[in-house]
Amino acid sequence: xLPTNLTALDFEDIKSSIKSYLxxxxxxxxxxxxxxxxxxxxxxxxxxxxYVAFNANMSMNEAFLASATVRDNxxxxxxxxxxxxxxxxxxxxxxxxxxxxxxxEDGTYPNNITLITGPTAQGGNFIWNRLDPMTTEVNQTxxxxxxxxxxxxxGSIVNFSYSVNTFARQRYVIPNDxxxxxxxxxxxxxxxxxxxxxxxxxxxNVTGVQSIDRIYxxxxxxxxxxxxxxxDGVIGSKLGDGQVIDLEYLVTSGEKxxxxxxxxxxxxxxxxxxxxxxxxxxxxQIAEYARFGDKEETIEEIKYSAPRWYSxxxxxxxTQDYETIVKKIYPNTKTVVAFGGDSLYPAIYGxxxxxxxxxxxxKLNSATKLQIANDLKPYAIASIQPVVVDADSIFINSKxxxxxxxxxxxxxxxxxxANAQNAITQWASxxxxxxxxxxxxxxxxxxxxxxxxRCIADISTQISLVKYVKPDPAQTNTYCVSTGSPIYDSxxxxxxxxxxxxxxxxxxxxxxxxxxxxxxxxxxxxxxxxYGNLIVYYSSGNRKIVTNDKGGTVDxxxxxxxxxxxxxxxxxxxxxxxxxxVVDTSVTATxxxxxxxxxxxxxxxxxxxxITPTPSTVFDMIVPVISINPIGTTLPSSIPLNxxxxxxxxxxxxxxxxxxxxxxxxxxxxxxx
Amino acid sequence: xxxxxxxxxxFIKSRSFKDISVGLFRNxxxxxxxxxxxxxxIKQSIKNIVLTNxxxxxxxxxxxxxxxxxxxxxLDPFLMDSIQSEILNTIRNYEKRVIVTNILCIPxxxxxxxxxxxxxxxxxxxxxxxIQFVLQRx
Numbered sequence: 145x146l147p148t149n150l151t152a153l154d155f156e157d158i159k160s161s162i163k164s165y166l167x168x169x170x171x172x173x174x175x176x177x178x179x180x181x182x183x184x185x186x187x188x189x190x191x192x193x194x195y196v197a198f199n200a201n202m203s204m205n206e207a208f209l210a211s212a213t214v215r216d217n218x219x220x221x222x223x224x225x226x227x228x229x230x231x232x233x234x235x236x237x238x239x240x241x242x243x244x245x246x247x248x249e250d251g252t253y254p255n256n257i258t259l260i261t262g263p264t265a266q267g268g269n270f271i272w273n274r275l276d277p278m279t280t281e282v283n284q285t286x287x288x289x290x291x292x293x294x295x296x297x298x299g300s301i302v303n304f305s306y307s308v309n310t311f312a313r314q315r316y317v318i319p320n321d322x323x324x325x326x327x328x329x330x331x332x333x334x335x336x337x338x339x340x341x342x343x344x345x346x347x348x349n350v351t352g353v354q355s356i357d358r359i360y361x362x363x364x365x366x367x368x369x370x371x372x373x374x375x376d377g378v379i380g381s382k383l384g385d386g387q388v389i390d391l392e393y394l395v396t397s398g399e400k401x402x403x404x405x406x407x408x409x410x411x412x413x414x415x416x417x418x419x420x421x422x423x424x425x426x427x428x429q430i431a432e433y434a435r436f437g438d439k440e441e442t443i444e445e446i447k448y449s450a451p452r453w454y455s456x457x458x459x460x461x462x463t464q465d466y467e468t469i470v471k472k473i474y475p476n477t478k479t480v481v482a483f484g485g486d487s488l489y490p491a492i493y494g495x496x497x498x499x500x501x502x503x504x505x506x507k508l509n510s511a512t513k514l515q516i517a518n519d520l521k522p523y524a525i526a527s528i529q530p531v532v533v534d535a536d537s538i539f540i541n542s543k544x545x546x547x548x549x550x551x552x553x554x555x556x557x558x559x560x561x562a563n564a565q566n567a568i569t570q571w572a573s574x575x576x577x578x579x580x581x582x583x584x585x586x587x588x589x590x591x592x593x594x595x596x597x598r599c600i601a602d603i604s605t606q607i608s609l610v611k612y613v614k615p616d617p618a619q620t621n622t623y624c625v626s627t628g629s630p631i632y633d634s635x636x637x638x639x640x641x642x643x644x645x646x647x648x649x650x651x652x653x654x655x656x657x658x659x660x661x662x663x664x665x666x667x668x669x670x671x672x673x674x675y676g677n678l679i680v681y682y683s684s685g686n687r688k689i690v691t692n693d694k695g696g697t698v699d700x701x702x703x704x705x706x707x708x709x710x711x712x713x714x715x716x717x718x719x720x721x722x723x724x725x726v727v728d729t730s731v732t733a734t735x736x737x738x739x740x741x742x743x744x745x746x747x748x749x750x751x752x753x754x755i756t757p758t759p760s761t762v763f764d765m766i767v768p769v770i771s772i773n774p775i776g777t778t779l780p781s782s783i784p785l786n787x788x789x790x791x792x793x794x795x796x797x798x799x800x801x802x803x804x805x806x807x808x809x810x811x812x813x814x815x816x817x
Numbered sequence: 818x819x820x821x822x823x824x825x826x827x828f829i830k831s832r833s834f835k836d837i838s839v840g841l842f843r844n845x846x847x848x849x850x851x852x853x854x855x856x857x858x859i860k861q862s863i864k865n866i867v868l869t870n871x872x873x874x875x876x877x878x879x880x881x882x883x884x885x886x887x888x889x890x891x892l893d894p895f896l897m898d899s900i901q902s903e904i905l906n907t908i909r910n911y912e913k914r915v916i917v918t919n920i921l922c923i924p925x926x927x928x929x930x931x932x933x934x935x936x937x938x939x940x941x942x943x944x945x946x947x948i949q950f951v952l953q954r955x
Contacts, residue, residue, distance in 0.1 A: 155875070155876045156876070171835070171852075172835045172836060172837060172852070173833065173834055173835045173836075174834050174835060174836035174858055174862070177834075177862055177912070177914070178866075178874070178877070178880055178911055179862035179863065179865045179866040179869075179911055179912055180836045180858065180861070180862050180865070181836050181837050181838065181839040181861060181862075181865065182836050182837050184865070184874070185837065187874060187875045187876075187877075188875075190875075191875045191876075
């Protein structure tokens, strides 16, 4: 009988298969004894088979993008899609510098002063470099040259040269790993003695490239090195024998340098009179601490991005194209959503809105938004204007009441709580929470919790929403927020006739404390009256003193809440200074308190399914409060009337952190089969 | 299920042991590889086991004896004890067909070698077999 099963891939399985065959033969019988010569022979046969099977399996796996595991193979496959994996990115910081220059021989200060390229600061055991010289005018009265927002990048500047030799097949590989390719400068000299060089620019596709254009292509090659390709005389200019290619680039520590906040200046300046200056004449301040360092694109990220980038074809037509391209041109993007202005109410035609959630969690400043929008223009259709907006957040606050069967197990109440908490984190990572276009489903949350522990008998939940009003300090404005879904009506059918017998409704919207310009010493709040108005009040003992019964409007059907017109001077403990009843509204005071935020807690009409009000809104799930009671306990109402606690959210509460799906692509310890 | 389904009739029942000769000599009568049988097969197996170093056998790193490493120790009576017990343990673990009845390790200080005399009984047979081999550093 011949072996019929040829799918065994494990050494022991193959060996057993050979032994099974020998059992049917009469020639030899000692294959069962490990010391026999036959056993050694079987070992060699099985090992050979195992080796060939592994090799065949590995070869086939590594030939396809979906199953490849070795980085070099993944990179080679995506080369066919014209995709270059993102390199490690250097962290950068900004400094303000002031240099006191010297009076020249003519008795005047120099016209200008230049910050020289190279190492400029030390901080956190890293060197921070200026990659391009920066020149500023010198104040002729004080002699001070001021540099604002000097961008410094972490790493070491490396120079490397190649001599072109067309007689041999030459490869121009950047000979370092951890190179930030965005800092790569390529220039070509005619020969070794020449001091004049031509700068070559990186291109990603051949569209519009002429035969004389000085361009190069970049691609990743073996061992995470990058290789440079020059033109062939048809697409881009061709290099000739004896020419010298000069490469300058930054070798960086990537994300390890993020968060450095302390720097010492080590740079040098030269003024227009030729005098040099160093730290002794320099006063420096840290404008922005180090951020945005990142590691190279992982295997999983390459596998995800390359086909999508290829399908976008360097053009932004559909909203998905915008999302793919934004991730490429702004590496700090964690998630992104793009939507046409026509989907807004009221519709804005001719614009595409792009909301970005950053990896660092920070909001984009207006300069970065403009930069991203400008970078998108070459890809966009001519008449479409890309507009980058901030991602908006809506918080879901849940209180979960669990009843459990004490007879089920001797497990402690805290263990049941821990199981439920883990289940909620897992549920959050598998749903649209913390991502754009999300939808909250209470049934799925409850199912996840009830499945987390067999001792859980029943679950009841109270759901409320939290939005933040973010007023401009000491400016009179009306601020609107929207839940995107109807708001709960506490007494349907009630009428507001204005007399004392009229139906009083319980508030379903309440705010945290804030202070207004007209009452700078009193903490005030607002809540709704149930009939479409916001009432502003403060507490005096057990009484509410209403200061404005028309403080804003509420549309219960659309979820639109507008507060104002009002002039806010602070919220929570973040208040503009008040001296003898006078509010300090100076720029210094307003900038020192930062962003004011008033938490607004809202009871939604339907707590089973909640959708985001706009495509650029993200659900953030506040870490739920879980209460565990024995079976038979009376649980509170599922509508949290009279139990809204917006003061808990004056400071943005901790939300469920969803672990990244990014995989470092390391194959060690991972079974190949 | 990676194995071939086997029936009872597929088995060749035999009380004898048959192994290929470790030298892979040619049998001139059959024009095939020569075979060793019964007591000789067991003798060859014992020698294989004792002279195999641990981790030498593929995917079975514990198999074998460490007498090869012990040969680099100082040649004294304690070493003889260690080698004897190592051989005994190895045979007890990996050759279930025999019971060792006597073992004698004799050092030869002139040639830096150890002569091993091993007497054993094949399980189920009344006769005593013996094997002699010399352990020497390679």
